[in-house]
Amino acid sequence: MPGFHAFLTRLPYELAFSREDPATIVDRYYTPDLEYRNDGIVLDRQRLIDHARPARRKARELEIEVHDTLIDDDRAAARYTMTVLTRKDTTLQIEVHLFARFAPDGRVQRVDSITRTVKP
Secondary structure (H helix, E strand, O other): OOOHHHHHHHHHHHHHHOOOOHHHHHHHHEEEEEEEEEOOEEEOHHHHHHHHHHHHHHEEEEEEEEEEEEEEOOEEEEEEEEEEEEOOOOEEEEEEEEEEEEOOOOOEEEEEEEEEEEOO
């Protein structure tokens, strides 16, 4: 089972650049009943899988810098920056504040996150 740091750093790479089926990747990190709230928008498993397709078409490079993490029993929090270089040479830099709850098997069951786009 991937740990929290892998969840923050490897998962986005896998979803954006892997040839593996996005559903397999999502199922490796999340429970089937996941609830992912990002900036007030709720994503379920299928919506998260569907989000991988545009990421695979648009992203050329991806860098994730984890600034802070805190893990306590079945909960974790992180503050990190994700920088994406698109195929159109546009750079997006997104600051993320994320709170997660783990299922007993170690996968993520719930996420609440707040993001903001910052200047690269």
